[in-house]
Amino acid sequence: MNQQGIHRAIEAVWRIESAKIIAVLARMLRDVGQAEEIAQDALVSALERWPDSGTPDNPAAWLMTVAKNRALDHLRHRKLEQDKEAELTYEIEGLLQDAAPDLERALDDNIGDDLLRLVFVACHPVLSTEARVALTLRLLGGLTTDEIARAFFVPETTVAQRIVRAKRTLAEAKVPFEVPRGHELVERLASVLQVVYLIYNEGYSASAGADWMRPALCEEALRLGRVLAELAPQEPEVHGLVALMEIQSSRARARTDARGAPVLLLEQDRSRWDQLLIRRGLAALARAEQIGRGLGPYALQAAIAACHARARRAEDTDWGRIAALYDGLAQLAPSPVVELNRAVALSMAFGPETGLEVADALLDEAALKNYHLLPSVRGDFLFKLGRKAEARAEFERAAALTQNQRERDLLLTRAAACAELPAPGHSQ
Numbered sequence: 001m002n003q004q005g006i007h008r009a010i011e012a013v014w015r016i017e018s019a020k021i022i023a024v025l026a027r028m029l030r031d032v033g034q035a036e037e038i039a040q041d042a043l044v045s046a047l048e049r050w051p052d053s054g055t056p057d058n059p060a061a062w063l064m065t066v067a068k069n070r071a072l073d074h075l076r077h078r079k080l081e082q083d084k085e086a087e088l089t090y091e092i093e094g095l096l097q098d099a100a101p102d103l104e105r106a107l108d109d110n111i112g113d114d115l116l117r118l119v120f121v122a123c124h125p126v127l128s129t130e131a132r133v134a135l136t137l138r139l140l141g142g143l144t145t146d147e148i149a150r151a152f153f154v155p156e157t158t159v160a161q162r163i164v165r166a167k168r169t170l171a172e173a174k175v176p177f178e179v180p181r182g183h184e185l186v187e188r189l190a191s192v193l194q195v196v197y198l199i200y201n202e203g204y205s206a207s208a209g210a211d212w213m214r215p216a217l218c219e220e221a222l223r224l225g226r227v228l229a230e231l232a233p234q235e236p237e238v239h240g241l242v243a244l245m246e247i248q249s250s251r252a253r254a255r256t257d258a259r260g261a262p263v264l265l266l267e268q269d270r271s272r273w274d275q276l277l278i279r280r281g282l283a284a285l286a287r288a289e290q291i292g293r294g295l296g297p298y299a300l301q302a303a304i305a306a307c308h309a310r311a312r313r314a315e316d317t318d319w320g321r322i323a324a325l326y327d328g329l330a331q332l333a334p335s336p337v338v339e340l341n342r343a344v345a346l347s348m349a350f351g352p353e354t355g356l357e358v359a360d361a362l363l364d365e366a367a368l369k370n371y372h373l374l375p376s377v378r379g380d381f382l383f384k385l386g387r388k389a390e391a392r393a394e395f396e397r398a399a400a401l402t403q404n405q406r407e408r409d410l411l412l413t414r415a416a417a418c419a420e421l422p423a424p425g426h427s428q
Helices: 003-029 032-053 059-081 086-102 110-122 129-139 145-152 156-172 182-204 215-231 236-249 275-291 297-310 319-332 336-350 352-360 373-384 388-401 405-420
Strands: none
Touching (some): 003 032, 003 059, 003 110, 003 129, 032 059, 032 110, 032 129, 110 129, 110 182, 110 215, 129 145, 129 156, 145 156, 145 182, 182 215, 236 275, 275 297, 319 336, 336 352, 336 373, 373 388, 373 405, 388 405
16 A cells, blocks of 8 residues: 555544544543544544555554553653642553553443543533534544535634644543433533534535535534533433434435535425435434433424325325424424424415414514525515515525525526516415
8 A cells, every 4th residue: 555545444434443543542631632632632643654564454453552652652651741649640650540441451341431531521501512622523534624614614723723622621620521411411412413413404404605515524423413412311302313314315416406506305306306305314213212201302393304204296195294393392492493493384384474474473583683594484484475575585584694695696587586486375
């Protein structure tokens, strides 16, 4: 293998294994920042040595062993430096004692537990949402600061600062490297799922830029979700979120045309939907239902997505059931955005007048003041009601609010259509 091939192999191994290595080191060191630095040192060693010595038979084990040895060296160095401070020495000796048995078990059964601990640390509520997202993609996704910056259209320095501050905050707050228990687990798990879903949503419907979707972010969120489902198999909302992402991802190929322009759900060629992802999503939803304890917000959204996935044609969609599921979601997790989605379902089930009535009640919601989908949805309802001048104004307003170029073009096209085409009959 030539040098370029070896570098590609190292990058591939790192993307797959880095989270496991950092997780194990974080357990040894009780410091996420130091864990990542030492893991990066191991990566540098691979880049320096493998072009000359060749790729090891087990690259992941090589990286893990080098990283663990460096972590132990770091702990021993700390012990020597602080030998006069008995309390700290006792603590470091304890860390050494905990770490030592792991030297010969580079990829053991504890890694699952370590990964789960790392997930909860990276998504700790002491961090801002932006910091949680950046740190999760960095530590668990193996993305570089440049990749994260490009994904979210922010300067690389901003991402780097967020990650540095996040590590410092975790260290200063002395956040324990452990999985929360009891009532705290429910609250902390919600934070983890929120981060994964935020990453997914930014990929599924890009908030800015020239592309309608960013598949790499969707794939990364889905990978994290699947890992989380393996690590926490008895948590129904984990399976609910995975189900939602699997089913939504099944439509990816049909969501844009050959030019990359958006194709709306009811106009998509359903033969292009990925049936494997649909089956996986339905299976995950079934697991969430089997565990019991009722469906949470993610599982309810997955159940809504499943209604679309089961309909072979757009006209076969069970809008009555979707409206009922949105009723349940609005009671469980009320928000203006949920209510706006409920308005769409009601319009499809009972006519645009019903949907418009619900949407109009949201006009004074501060949270939706600059939310482009409110005028977009109202424009659709008004168009179906034959109120084309009002519809055009709403589509133009929505186009002015969105930061996504593809979406802006779609909305302006719909605005123009209001002056060219007769309004269709009511959707039933």
